[in-house]
Amino acid sequence: MKMVLLRLGLLFGAVEQVATGTWPLFWPRRFYDTFPLPSHPWETWLPAYNEHFIRDFGALNLALALLFAVSAYTMDRLLIRTTAAAYLVFGVFHLIFHANHLMGVPRVDAIVQIVSLVVGVLGPLALIALTRGMPQKSQP
Secondary structure: OHHHHHHHHHHHHHHHHHHHHHHHHHOHHHHHHHOEEOOEEHHHHOOOOOHHHHHHHHHHHHHHHHHHHHHHHHOOHHHHHHHHHHHHHHHHHHHHHHHOOOOOOOHHHHHHHHHHHHHHHHHHHHHHHHOOOOOOOOOO
16 A cells, blocks of 8 residues: 555656646746736746746756656655655755745735645655655666
8 A cells, every 4th residue: 555655646746747847838928927826826926027947947847757757657765765855855945935935925825835835845755754664676
């Protein structure tokens, strides 16, 4: 059951990263103007629109999607832990930034934003925890 949860978590990470990466990479202005919902555009509360940074964010998420997908396919403990740690590097600093830039953000949006970013940190930690006791595949 633990391995099933681990694989499902990795697949969820891959799908979520594809969705989070495709939108800003290919439609950066639309992402900026409407993420996560047209009536609650979180990005517009931040500094001015920058197509370069938004496309880079999309590409980063697609790179992470690849790591999650290959981890789910191989179920290699080291790769799973590396993928989760890579996401944590991104997720922790992403959370810190947004937690310190809530001025002018409506209360409900601020709460939803921070909760979603905290879940984004707890998810990879749960994946790492699920690898405990998992045998390491032989190294090349």
